[in-house]
Amino acid sequence: MRTFTISGNKQTPFLNWLAEGIIGEFLSRGYTYYYVPEENIKLVFHFIDPEKPRPYRRKAQATFVVSVMETSEKSENIHKSAYPYLIRSLANHLMYILHNDDETTDIYFLTPEQGFYKLTYRKGEEEKFFKRIYERLEPLAASQLVIDNDFYDDLPEEIWNGDEITKSLSESGKKLDRMNLLPAPFPLEEYLTPRDMRHLKKLYGIGGLSYGNLSARRDSESFWMSASGINKADMKTVGEDFLLIRGYDPDKNAMKVSVPPNITPKRASVDAIEHWMIYKEHPEVGAIVHVHAWMDGIRATEINYPCGTIELAKTVAELVRNSEEPSRAIIGLKNHGLTITGTDLDDIFERIEGKIIPQVPMS
């Protein structure tokens, strides 16, 4: 069901106008508006108070929350000023509104993956403006997360302490660090209460926001991957830093993870579904690296689907399939970063060293 609602406080005439326009656009596209949201509501526009940005308490993982806020504070680094509001309101997306003058208003769109782009509203261009908001947000809101984990404590004893592959992952993590490709993790704890942290872990399925991941195949059925939210420059422990991913359960919509007994495992990276799809389809792919950086002359996705969704995984898998050499593909993820396949980890680093552009283009 394509359902949506508006929540929170619309404190100014502009925000009221914006809410009305959004309602009109989504209704005209076949969405159903709920005054009182049902548990499985698909999309929520949540108007937050910049002084006290309270999260929308979603009941279901499938609910996509867009926080909306207005500010008149100009700042030198808008992304840096705005990003904490996305986090503090536990949203999947943030619309950050900045009025320039009487004629134009900039709306910045932010994603948890640090996507950051803007639409400018000019007075009189209402129709075009709401259409563009719909086109930007709807595909994201309609996408399906695969972030649940199903842990099995059946990892064979001989690899409880890792193997040659976890060793090479650990070295590659250090290499990414030396290449400055591991941005500092976002300090979630500084912005969130323990209760909000638990909520975030449960609904986003993340152990932290540390950006980027890497994996390497173990056999035809499984691969090792860096866990969610860990420091990839210092990966040591199986079940915590490295997880053995051995499949996807479509009935439970969860990733299957093998861990040693007697360990409280860390969560799988939200991108495990994407890596799994690529390994499954291309037996010759031996390793995958994902970084928030860019390279010239690459093919890229057209929609910035959120991390951890089937849609992002499928789109990337398709670009890998259609690339000249699927086992050595470099795919751009719009407003987000790169996914690079290789026959092994060394093969990936040989091809990217010296060619990486730290800044992801945003559009």
Ligand SMILES: [Zn+2]
């Ligand atoms: Zn990413």
